[in-house]
Amino acid sequence: MTSEETTEGVRLQKVLANAGVASRRVIENYIVEGRIRVNGTVVTELGRRIDPENDLVDVDGVAIQLDVSKRYVMLNKPTGVVSTMKDENGRPDLRRFTKDWPERLYNVGRLDAETSGLLILTNDGDLAHVLAHPSFGVTKVYIAKVEGVVTPQTIAKLTAGIELEDGPIAADKARLLDVSKAGRDGSSLVELTLHSGRNRIVRRMLAAVGHPVTELVRRQxxxxxxxxxxxxRARELxxxxxxxxxxLARQDAGTPAEALPEEPQETQ
Structure with a gap:
């Protein structure tokens, strides 16, 4: 055990240098300038030691990954694939996209089989639970190709709020994209921004205003x-x-694990 590693922890400079934040000398300047926090408290002592396995560190308000065993992967899920690691009905699942990583990865939330787009895969259970928890309200952006020509009045309805069978819902943002991009088949492209985690909510909202979805992708x-x-294709973040x-995940770190869902719903 080196002088920088004791039973009382490891020097903050060494931990952050190993995490690729900056050199130890630069990190010492960050500490003096009050730019580093440990567990939410600003650190100004150059001799501060931490426990990399349990302490949370951020620099300029941005969380730093100290646990190198955690893996974070972005997948552009194609249509026809169900959002589970093993489908009991034999349908194409997510296992084919995780073969390049030795860790056992899980999906954060779900996209239904006919929805494509951004899906997060990780072995960080705490992050996955928090991001998938409906009350956390993570914003998601979808682009939908729908039947019919959508009018500005319809866009206004989506943001003002509509009534569904399971209660009212309003998009955080909605806008009509260039109709020509959707082709000459009488369809439209709509971009919806939502924080709701309700089941198949994008499809149900657009159907409720008379424009059933024919294609749907999550872009953000x-x-x-x-x-x-x-x-x-999948890649590491x-x-x-x-x-x-x-x-983003640490902002809701106080949510009790027992309150989080084990099986997030399909939200499109």
Whole structure:
């Protein structure tokens, strides 16, 4: 055991340098400037030691991943695949997309079989539970191709709120995209931003205003954007993406685990 590693923890500079934040000298400057917090409290002592397995550290308000055993993967789920690691009915599932990682990964929430787009896979159970918990209200952005020509009045209805069989619902944002992008078949493209976790909510909302969904893709989940990731491909999150996701998750770290759902609903 080195002088920097004792039963009382490891020096903060060493932990953050190992995490790839910056050099130890730069991190010491961060500490002096009050830019680093441990468990929510600003640290100004250069000799501060922490427990990397249990303490939560952020720099300039951005969470730092200290546990290198945790894996965070973005998948562009194709249509026809169910959001489970093992489907009892033999349908295509998510196992084919996790073969490149030795860890046992799980999906955060679900996309129904006919919905494509951004799905997070991880072995971080705490993060998965928090992000999938309906009361946390993580924002998600969808693009839907729908039947018929959507009018500005319909967009206004979606944001003002409509009544469904399980109660009222309103989109956080809604906008009509370039109709020409949807083809010349009398269809429209609608972008919806929602934080609801209700079952198949996007499809039900658009059907309720007279425009059934024919294609649906999730483009954004919280701070993560699908970008140019092809359908059926998966990649690890970048350091910046991990920081943004962990920061978001830690904002609701007080939610008791027993209050979180074991099986998130399909939310499209």
């Amino acid at each position: 989940f919280g701070p993560l954007h699908l970008g140019t990731l092809p359908a059926g 970048s350091k910046i993406e991990r920081g943004a996701l962990l920061t």
